[in-house]
Amino acid sequence: MKGLTLYPMKKVEIIVRGEDLSFVLDLLERANVSGYTIVHNLSGKGSHGFHEGHLLFNEEDTLAMVVSVMPEEKARSILEGFAPFLNKHSGVVFVSDTMVSRIEKFKR
Amino acid sequence: MKGLTLYPMKKVEIIVRGEDLSFVLDLLERANVSGYTIVHNLSGKGSHGFHEGHLLFNEEDTLAMVVSVMPEEKARSILEGFAPFLNKHSGVVFVSDTMVSRIEKFKR
Amino acid sequence: MKGLTLYPMKKVEIIVRGEDLSFVLDLLERANVSGYTIVHNLSGKGSHGFHEGHLLFNEEDTLAMVVSVMPEEKARSILEGFAPFLNKHSGVVFVSDTMVSRIEKFKR
Numbered sequence: 001m002k003g004l005t006l007y008p009m010k011k012v013e014i015i016v017r018g019e020d021l022s023f024v025l026d027l028l029e030r031a032n033v034s035g036y037t038i039v040h041n042l043s044g045k046g047s048h049g050f051h052e053g054h055l056l057f058n059e060e061d062t063l064a065m066v067v068s069v070m071p072e073e074k075a076r077s078i079l080e081g082f083a084p085f086l087n088k089h090s091g092v093v094f095v096s097d098t099m100v101s102r103i104e105k106f107k108r
Numbered sequence: 109m110k111g112l113t114l115y116p117m118k119k120v121e122i123i124v125r126g127e128d129l130s131f132v133l134d135l136l137e138r139a140n141v142s143g144y145t146i147v148h149n150l151s152g153k154g155s156h157g158f159h160e161g162h163l164l165f166n167e168e169d170t171l172a173m174v175v176s177v178m179p180e181e182k183a184r185s186i187l188e189g190f191a192p193f194l195n196k197h198s199g200v201v202f203v204s205d206t207m208v209s210r211i212e213k214f215k216r
Numbered sequence: 217m218k219g220l221t222l223y224p225m226k227k228v229e230i231i232v233r234g235e236d237l238s239f240v241l242d243l244l245e246r247a248n249v250s251g252y253t254i255v256h257n258l259s260g261k262g263s264h265g266f267h268e269g270h271l272l273f274n275e276e277d278t279l280a281m282v283v284s285v286m287p288e289e290k291a292r293s294i295l296e297g298f299a300p301f302l303n304k305h306s307g308v309v310f311v312s313d314t315m316v317s318r319i320e321k322f323k324r
Binding site for chain 3: 004006009011034035036037038039040069096097098099100101102105106
């Protein structure tokens, strides 16, 4: 896109059960990502059956999605750190190309 | 990304009125997708005016987004199956490239 | 994808504090986008600390994400219009490639 510099980054989207959210956030913190956003109270269906989203403060029964944009090398380390968890738990991770205009917001 | 095998998939995002959510989930089930995630209580504006998100159990007045990652051939069949619906109803579908590390979670 | 024409578009995702949502929507309206979707009550962490998502009607303390799909030239004008805001406020913008089958839903 002309007239504006855009920097390629990776968008990592992680969907897990609410009870596993703290594990995911801890992994992101240890990878030193600059930030993340959490979408709560999702419902859905995966290899472990249907999860109902409830408008409750109790996260136990619902799904959460964590979205974080980061340089490629951090995305790789997060995928590697997340692999053992995915062997034993419900959860999926998607990695997509994205672009940001303010690269300083994604470094630290 | 080195040191980790990533598999290309398509991420299909479908935004419809809450009352049309069951149609979308039925379409995904019939396409035999491995899973999907539903984000409830969205608000938004489209060609049919503004929809207000309310924190109610009643889905009738709000929008919902369904996200599902799948191989390209399933994404195509979903887009084709969804076309007649989009002729008559509010709703949008986006298809994006994404990558997954655990391809077995997206097959069945 | 064979058998179906897909049109390349840009997906713009904007994450801001709830109190800044009206600024974002005004910017999108002025850019004349065809539609947008708002995900409310997010929590997250960024350069300005942790934001807690609450199931309250008060948007002041939470984050919101606005998703809008548009032609590339509109995405560029939104990024340019958003730059001064990002100098002074919390917030991030991601721009990703996506495809749509119903291009008439994204023009006006």
